[in-house]
Amino acid sequence: MARVRRSRVPRVWRWVIGVTLGGLTIGLGFFGWAAWAWFTITVDTTGQVDFDQPVAIPPLAQSRVVDGERTFDLTAQTGTSNFGRGDTPTWGINGDYLAPTLRATRGEQVRMRVRNDLPETTSMHWHGMHLPAQMDGGPHQPIAPGDTWEPYWTIDQSAATLWYHPHPHGDTAEHIYRGVAGMFILDDPAEDSLDLPDRYGVDDIPLIVQDKKFNTDGTLNENHSTFQSAGVTGDTVLVNGTVDPYLAVSTERVRLRLLNASNTRPYNFAFADNRDFDMIASDGGLLAEPLPVNHIQLSPGERAEIIVRMEPGERVVLRSGPSDSGARMAGGADRLDIIELRAAPSLTPAPDLPEKLMDQPRLDPADASKFRSFDLSGFSINGQGMDMNRIDHTVTLGDTEIWEVTNVDGGSHNFHVHDVQFRVLDINGHPPPPQLEGQKDTIWIRPQETVRLIMRFTDYTSTSAPYMFHCHTLRHEDLDMMGQFLVVEPTWDGNLPDAFTVGPATTDDRLPGLSNHQH
Ligand code: C2O
Ligand code: CU
Ligand code: CU
Numbered sequence: 001m002a003r004v005r006r007s008r009v010p011r012v013w014r015w016v017i018g019v020t021l022g023g024l025t026i027g028l029g030f031f032g033w034a035a036w037a038w039f040t041i042t043v044d045t046t047g048q049v050d051f052d053q054p055v056a057i058p059p060l061a062q063s064r065v066v067d068g069e070r071t072f073d074l075t076a077q078t079g080t081s082n083f084g085r086g087d088t089p090t091w092g093i094n095g096d097y098l099a100p101t102l103r104a105t106r107g108e109q110v111r112m113r114v115r116n117d118l119p120e121t122t123s124m125h126w127h128g129m130h131l132p133a134q135m136d137g138g139p140h141q142p143i144a145p146g147d148t149w150e151p152y153w154t155i156d157q158s159a160a161t162l163w164y165h166p167h168p169h170g171d172t173a174e175h176i177y178r179g180v181a182g183m184f185i186l187d188d189p190a191e192d193s194l195d196l197p198d199r200y201g202v203d204d205i206p207l208i209v210q211d212k213k214f215n216t217d218g219t220l221n222e223n224h225s226t227f228q229s230a231g232v233t234g235d236t237v238l239v240n241g242t243v244d245p246y247l248a249v250s251t252e253r254v255r256l257r258l259l260n261a262s263n264t265r266p267y268n269f270a271f272a273d274n275r276d277f278d279m280i281a282s283d284g285g286l287l288a289e290p291l292p293v294n295h296i297q298l299s300p301g302e303r304a305e306i307i308v309r310m311e312p313g314e315r316v317v318l319r320s321g322p323s324d325s326g327a328r329m330a331g332g333a334d335r336l337d338i339i340e341l342r343a344a345p346s347l348t349p350a351p352d353l354p355e356k357l358m359d360q361p362r363l364d365p366a367d368a369s370k371f372r373s374f375d376l377s378g379f380s381i382n383g384q385g386m387d388m389n390r391i392d393h394t395v396t397l398g399d400t401e402i403w404e405v406t407n408v409d410g411g412s413h414n415f416h417v418h419d420v421q422f423r424v425l426d427i428n429g430h431p432p433p434p435q436l437e438g439q440k441d442t443i444w445i446r447p448q449e450t451v452r453l454i455m456r457f458t459d460y461t462s463t464s465a466p467y468m469f470h471c472h473t474l475r476h477e478d479l480d481m482m483g484q485f486l487v488v489e490p491t492w493d494g495n496l497p498d499a500f501t502v503g504p505a506t507t508d509d510r511l512p513g514l515s516n517h518q519h
Contacts (some may be wrong), residue, residue, distance in 0.1 A: 001138075005074065005116065007152070008122065008283060009405075010371075014203065015164045017455075019174075027401070031128065032388050035298065038320060040232075040336050041225070041227070041228075041328065041329055041333075042328070042333045043233070043235045043331070043334040043335075043336065043355070044334065044335040044336075045235065045237070045335070045336050045337050046272075046319060046336070046460060047232050047337070048334045049237075049244055049337040049340075050244045050339070051244055051246040051317070051339070051340035052244050052246070053243060053244045053245050053246070054241050054242070054245070054246060054247075055205075055207075055239050055240055055242045055245035055246065055247050055339060056240045056241055056245075057200075057201040057205065057206070057240065058100055058101045058182060058183065058206060058208070058310075059100045059101070060096055060100060060101050060103055060200060061094070061099075061101060061102050061103070061182075062100075065239035066111075067282070068109055069109040069111045069152060070108050070109065070111070071108045071110075071111045071112075071113065072102060072110070072111070072113065073094075073113045073115075073326065074093050074094060074099070074100075074112060074113065074114045074115070074124070075093065075094055075114075075115040075116075075117050075517055076091065076092075076093050076114070076115070076116050076122055076124070076143075076166070076180055077091070077092060077093070077094075077095075077117040078090075078091055078117070078118060078119070079091065079092050079095065079096025079097060079147060079179075080096055081096050081097040081179070082216070083218070083236070083238070083243050084243050084244070085214055085218035086217070086218035087218060088214070088218050088219060088220060088386070089219060089220075090178055090179040090220070090468055091118060091177045091178040091179045091180050092180060093180060093182060095455060096179075097179040097241045098179055098180075098181060098182055098208060098240065099164065099180065099181060099182025101182060101183045101184070101185060101200070101206055102164065102182065102183070102184040102185070103184075103185045103186075103187065103200075104155050104184075104186060104187070105155065105186070105187040105188065105189075105280065106152070106155050106156065106157065106158070106159070106186065106187065106188040106189065107155065107156070107384070108154070108155050109153070109154050109155075110153060110154075110155060110271070110411065111150065111151070111152040112124070112149075112150065112151050112152070113148055113150050114137075114143060114148060114149045114150070114151075115143075115147070115148045116143040116144065116145055116147055116149075117145070117146070118145060118147075118175075118180075119145060119195075120145065120168075120171065120175075121142045121144050121145065121171075122142070122143055122166040122168050122175055122180070123137050123138065123139065123142050123143055123149075123166055123167045123168045123417070123507065124137040124143070124149065124164060124165075124166060124167075125137035125138055125164065125165060125166065125167035125418075126161060126162065126184060126326065126343065126423070127162055127163050127164060127165060127301060127416075127441070128162035128163070128183075128184075128283055128284060128303075128441045129153075129157070129162055129184070129419075129441075130156060130157045130419055130420065130421070130459070131151075131419070131460065131473070132153060132459065132460040132462065132465070133418075133419070133460065133462050133465035133466060133467050133486075133487070134151070134462065134465045135151035135152065135153045136418055136419070136465075136467060136468075137149075137150075137151065137164075137167055138167045138175060138418065138466075138467070138468045139167060139168060139169035139386075139388060139468070140147070140199045140388070140465060140466065142165065142168055142169075142373075144461045148268070151308065155186060156459070157186065157285070157421070158186070158188050158190070158191070158283070158284065158285035158358065158360065158439070159186050159187050159188035159191035159285055159286065159358075159383055160185075160186045160281065160284050160285040160303075160439075161183060161184075161185055161186075161206075161257045161259065161281065161283075161284070161303045161305055162183070162184040162185070162186060162283075162303075163181060163182065163183050163184055163208075163259055163261065163301075164182050164183075164184050164302070165180060165181040165182075166180050167389065167468075169386075170478050170480075171473050171478065172474050172477055172478055173231055173263050173474035173475050173477070173478050174222060174231075176261065176263065177212075177220065177222055177232065177263055178220065178222075178475075178476060179241070180208075180278045181208065181261045182208075183206045183208065183257065183259060185200075185206075185257070185458055188285075189441060190358065191285075191286060191358065193247070194286075194354045194357060194358075195214075195351045195352075195353075196255060196280065196334050196353075196354070196439050197251065197253055197254060197307065197350065197359060198223055198348045199254040200300070202250065202251070203250070203251040203253065203254050203255060203348075203350070204254075204255045204257070205242065205247060205254060205255065205256050205257065206240065206257045206259070207239055207256050207257060207258050207259065207338075207339065208239065208240050208241075208259050208261045209237065209238075209239055209258065209259065209260055209261065209262065209267060209338060210236070210237070210238045210261050210262045211233055211234035211237050211238075211262050211265050211331065211336070212234040212237075212238055213232055213233070213234035213235065213236070214234075214236060215439065220511065221234075224264075224475070228328055228329050228330065229263070229329070229411065229412075229475070230264045230327065230329065230330040230411065230412040230473045230475055230476065231263050231264040231330075231473065231474060231475030231476075232263055232264065232475075233262075233263075233264055233265050233331040233334070237320075237336050237337070237338055239338060239339045241348055245339045245340075246339060246340040246341070246342050247339055247340070247341050247342065248342055248344065249310050249341050249343045249347070250308060250343075250344050250347060251308060251310075251347055251348045251349075251350050252253075252346055252347045252348065252349055252350040253307050253308065253309055253310070253350035253353070254308050254310065254341070255280070255305060255306070255307050255309070256303050256305070256306050256307075256308060256318075258296070258298060258302065258303060258304050258305070258306065259298075259302075259303045260298040260299060260300050260301065260302050260303075261300075261301075262300055263300065263473075263474040263475065264300060264330045264331060264473055264474065264475065265300070265330060265331035265334070266297060266298065266300070266323040266325050266327055266330065266331070266332055266411065266412075266444060267297065267298050267320040267323070267336075267338075268295055268296070268297045268320055268321045268322060268323040268324070268489075269295060269296050269297075269298070269318060269319070269320055269338065270294055270295035270296075270318075270319055270320075270321055271294075271308075271316050271317065271318055271319070272316060272317040272318075272319055273316055274294055275294065275308075275316065276292045276293065276294050277293065277294070277306050277307060277308045277309070278290040278291060278292055278293075278307040278353055279291040279293050279304055279305070279306050279435060280305050280306065280353075280357060281303075281304065281305035281357075281438065282302075282303070282435065282436070282438040282439060282440055283302060283303050283304075283358065283421065283423030283438075283439060283440045283441045283442055284306055284360075284438065284439025284440060284441060285421075285438065285439050286305075286357040286358035286360070286438070286439065287355065287357055287358070287434075288357060288358065288359055288437070288438070289355060289356050289357055290307065290353045290354075290355075290357065290362070291434050291435065293435065295321070297323050297324070297325075297435075297444065298444075299325075299414040299443075299444035299472065299473075300368075300414065300442075300471035300472045300473055300474065301414065301416055301441075301442040302414070302440075302442045302443075302444070304435075307353060308321050308341065309340060310343040310347060311343060311347075312343055312344065312346050312347050313343055313344070313345050314341035314343050314346055314472075315335055315340055315341065315342050315343070316340070316341050317339070317340045317341075318336070318338045318339050318340075318341065319335065319336065319337055319338060320334070320335070320336045320338055321466065322334070324446065325412065325444065325446055325447075326453045327362040327412035329380065329412070330412035330473070334483075351407055358519060360438065360439055362423065363400050363423055363454045363455070363456055364400075365402060365425060365454060367400045368400045368401055368402045368454060369396075369399050369400060369401070369403070370395070370396075370399055370401040370403070371401070371402045371403075372393060372401065372403050372404070373403070373404040373405075373406070374403060374405045374406070374415070374469070375406050375408045376405065376407050376408060376409070376411070376413040376415065376445065376471060376481070377408040377409040377411070378409060378481075379476055379479040379480055379481045380480070380481060380482050381469075381470075381471075381481060381482070381493065384483070385479070385480030385481070385482075386470075386481070386482040386483060386484070388484075389498075390484070390495060391466055391486050392483035392484055392485060393483070393484075393485040393486075394485065394486050394488055394492075395457045395485055395486065395487045395488070396457075396487075396489075396490050396492075397457060397458065397459075397461050397487055397488065397489055398456075398457070398458060398490065399453060399456070399457055400454065400455070400456045401454070401456075401457070402425065402452055402453070402454050402457065403417070403422070403452070403453045403454075404450060404453075405443075405445060405449070405450070405451050405452075405453065406445070406448075406449070406450040406451075407445040407446060407447055407448060407449050407450075408448070409447075410447030410448060410478075411447075411473075412473050412476075413471045413473060413476065413481075414442055414443060414444045414445055414471060414472050414473060415443055415445055415451075415470075415471060415472070416441060416442040416443075416466075416469065416470055416471075416472040417441060417453075417469045418456065418467040418468045418469065419457065419467045419470070419487070420441070420452040420455040420456070420457060421439035421440065421441055421443065421455070422439070422440055422443075422454060422455035423437075423438075423439065423440070423453065423454050423455070424436045424437070424443065424451060424452070424453060425451070425452040425453065425454050426451070426452050427449060427451050427452075428449055428450055429450075432451075440453075442472050457487045460485070460487060461487050461488050461489050461492075462486065462488075462498065463486060463488055463492065463495070463496060464497050465486075466484035466485060466486050467484065467485055467486075467487065468482055468483070468484055469482070469483055469484075469485065470482035470483070
């Protein structure tokens with residue numbers, strides 16, 4: 001009987017070839033999918049936005065002065081919003097979406113009564129604020145559903161556009177995306193003496209810029225595509241929660257307080273006619289003098305104040321163009337129409353801009369007593385993810401330090417430090433551009449770029465409550481791209497507690513040594 005000869009290829013090789021061909025097919029498929037994602041991810045809405053809705057102006061938060069403290073009541077709650085797609089479930093503070101604008105003056109004592117009526121634990125962080133770590137509202141100060149957290153501190157920094165938002169460990173992106181975020185405007189008598197537009201909602205306008213993705217049923221789509229490691233980007237821009245927004249301008253000059261409150265996306269703002277405008281402030285307050293520019297780039301968490309000059313009757317669109325970040329999958333190649341400015345047929349005259357604004361204190365690198373370096377890569381900083389029970393750095397009160405931060409992997413990273421406003425010493429060894437010369441708390445870091453920041457830590461110490469530093473690309477932050485530092489007394493003995501979880505400060509549970517007032 002003839003033997004049936006099967007293939008001469010040994011069985012193991014047949015297996016190897018099969019797996020290789022299969023792998024190649026899958027690999028090519030994946031490559032094709034990735035390439036398709038790369039080419040189709042960009043969004044261009046220029047010329048396609050109707051601008052038929054007056055932009056909402058967040059109300060100023062009500063407050064009352066009790067025992068010398070300006071007290072605000074804030075309730076995080078669920079709600080329903082209309083973004084032109086039926087009912088969209090959203091979250092907000094004292095309302096359905098976003099939050100009232102907080103406003104306080106340098107020297108004032110403030111107290112926040114933050115109630116959590118959300119179905120999940122959250123927290124409330126005062127981004128850009130110099131304050132005790134126990135009051136900072138980071139991951140160590142969670143607020144359980146039904147609880148009220150009551151931090152208090154004294155405003156002790158220059159006039160600035162800050163903001164506030166949740167910071168619960170691992171859930172910050174979702175909570176902000178669903179709508180919990182607001183502006184926190186600080187006033188300062190030194191700023192009041194300058195003749196700047198300052199009538200809130202008239203010639204001094206907050207612009208909270210966010211991009212959203214919607215499901216067909218009108219709900220917010222929180223899912224990012226497989227290739228968007230930085231998180232979700234959207235094709236719909238909301239300004240103060242308004243879709244298709246326009247701003248009616250009634251004065252010759254209008255001051256816009258721009259906040260990038262998006263999860264991921266960097267914006268590169270410019271006007272459609274490429275006009276010049278004046279930048280007057282960065283994250284931490286006024287620049288030394290008005291800076292004429294025609295575009296301004298803001299990564300998530302960054303702010304800028306600009307003054308725009310308008311002619312009677314004209315209309316001009318504020319747009320966002322591609323950023324110089326290379327963050328294509330994070331929306332860095334997109335073109336978006338943001339808001340239309342519509343000037344009335346006759347405009348109230350506005351005085352010329354002051355030539356000088358504010359000389360903020362400079363820090364001398366020669367005074368720096370400590371140098372630290374931070375490599376941003378993947379979802380980690382210096383190769384480590386956030387550990388709530390690990391202190392990464394201990395800073396001595398009163399010290400000036402230089403922090404060198406590098407975007408090692410080319411991902412979509414920025415860097416935010418709690419408690420302080422820093423100055424940019426240099427970027428890749430070169431002096432920073434004038435937009436980055438003022439006080440900052442968040443800075444975009446381009447691929448392979450190294451920035452050196454100088455900062456000084458004053459006033460508040462604790463060996464149990466840390467401050468955070470992190471990437472403000474919210475998905476990265478939630479995936480533990482964050483670290484912690486303590487600010488300690490020069491006499492500190494080096495002992496640390498076993499755990500750093502500091503519960504909420506409530507009226508009954510006073511944190512010792514922080515306040516000299518009692519109710
Ligand atoms: Cu805007 Cu640590 O936050
Ligand atoms: Cu912050
Ligand atoms: Cu990052």
